Amino acid sequence: MVHGMEINDHSPRPPLGPPPGAPAACQARHHVLRVFRWHRGDPGxxxxxxxxxxxxxxxxxxxxxRTGDKDKTFGDGTICGAALYVSADAGSVMAGGSVGAASPVPGIPDVYAVVYGHTRESAPMVPQSGRWRLGSWIESWTREEHASAVERVRAAIGRGDVYQVNVVGHGSAPYTGDPGPALRRVAALPGARYGGVLGGDGWALATASPETLVEVRDGRVITRPIKGTRPATAAGRRELLESAKERAEHVMIVDLERNDLARLPGTGAVRVEELFAVRQWCDLWQAESVVSASLDGDVGLADLLRAVCPGGSVTGAPKLAALAEIARLEPVGRGVSMGALGWIGPGHLDLGLSIRTVAVDGSRAHAWAGGGITADSDPIAEVDEAAAKTAPIRAALAL
Structure with missing residues (x-):
């Protein structure tokens, strides 16, 4: 073990589910070759x-x-690619920003990468035990405390400290039994562009994220920030499209993401390909934009992670000032949420933002949700929006 890196994995365990963002053509054929772990506080x-x-x-x-070879080989298997997870804490370290409260799931690494090979046949999933019971949720703060945090952000905006801050709450519930089927239900929620499951010794996470943090394909780097939420009804869609507050909040984050991509060495002109398009995730409408730039072949993963992590839509603007405000406000760490999670293949990279993401640690399930706060935010409406975002996740776990 060197700086958190394990270069030889022991005999692989059957996966709990498909890795997030893995190509559909190789689902259920993944064989673990190598694993990397880095925890907050580790050197390097x-x-x-x-x-x-x-x-x-x-x-x-x-x-x-540059496009990589499609078939690299390692040992006795063909490399399919690698799953990569970066926590919000690790993203803050990469960006040189403030790190907040400790994670409620400290056993989960803050950076976790798994290199996979292909098996000749479909790999078996962890067998289901048929037993699962989820207890009552305990929130990290009350509705009143959440609303008070929103007011504190509005005060910071009024002082000119920040323009926008994303405020996130956490809840956990005890469970007994096999979490695998529940995690797979989360990963299969409608609109989960990065749906998948990733696990290690004594822990697992599942994501139903719809949001692209960063994608690199065919010489272009792309991000698809999501900001703005309403119920998925005709009235909700109309209200989202007509909301000056939601549009202003969204455009602010689009500008932040444009600046993040422009910081990359060797990028061409950054352009907004689509602005404030309405997409559906479960029973919610969400506003999404598409921002992209051409990418020089010499840009590396480390440069990319430093530029985009943590994602602007879950931090705020200016990013470093928003991170400092988040560290002061949130009583519980963001854990596996609000980070990056996805797939790196020989010819492409596709990382989702780990919103709509849950974790289990052997005794409790953990979920997070929040929203962007601006000067015009209504505290109670923001609390209700966070509850609406986490409701489908909790329902899938409890089913």
Whole structure:
């Protein structure tokens, strides 16, 4: 073990579910070859360490703009690609920002990468035990405390400290039995662009994220920020499209993401390909934009992670000032939420923002939700919006 890196995985366990963002063509054929772990407080630069690990295992992460070979081999299997997870805490370290409260799931690494090979046949999933019971949720703060945090952000905006801050709450519930089927239900929620499950010793996470943090494909780097939520009804869609507050909040984050991509060395002109398009996730409408730039082949994964992590739509603007405000406000760490989670293949990279993401640690299930706060935010409406975002996740777990 060097700087959190394990270069030889023991005999692989059957997966709990498909890795987030893995290509559909190779689902259920994944065989673990190598694993990397980095925890908050470990030495070294996590962006450089995980990049070195992936490069050493045959993935072309030093020059993301170039198309890699489709069939690298390692040992007795063909490399399919790698799952990569970066926590919000690790993203803050990469960005040079403030790190908030401790994670409620400290056993989960803050950077976790798994290099997969292909098996000849479909790999078996962890067998279902048929037993699962989820207890009552305990929130990290009351509705009144959440609303008070919103007011404190509005005060910080009034002082000119920040323009926008994303405020996130946490809840946990005890469980007994096999979490695998419940996690797979979360990953299969409608609109889950990055639906998948990732696990290690004594822990697992599942994501139903619809949001692209960063994608690199065919020489372009793309981000798809989501900001603005309403119920998925005709009236809700109309209200979202007509909301000056939601549009202003959204455009502010689009500008932040444009600046993040422009910071990358060797990028061409950054353009907004689509602005404030309405998409559906479960029973909610959400506003999404598409921002992209051409990418020079010499840009590496470490550069990319430092530029985009943590995602602007879950931090705020200016990003470093927003991170400092988040560290002061949130009583419980963001854990596996609000980070990055996805897939790196020989020819592409596709990382989702780990919103709509849950974790289990052997005794409790954990979920997070929040929203962006601006000067015009209504505290109670923001509390209700966070509850609406986490409701489908909790329902899937409890089914």
């Amino acid at each position: 630069d996590p962006a450089e360490l995980v990049s070195g690990f992936l490069a050493d295992n045959g993935l072309p992460v030093r020059s993301l703009g």
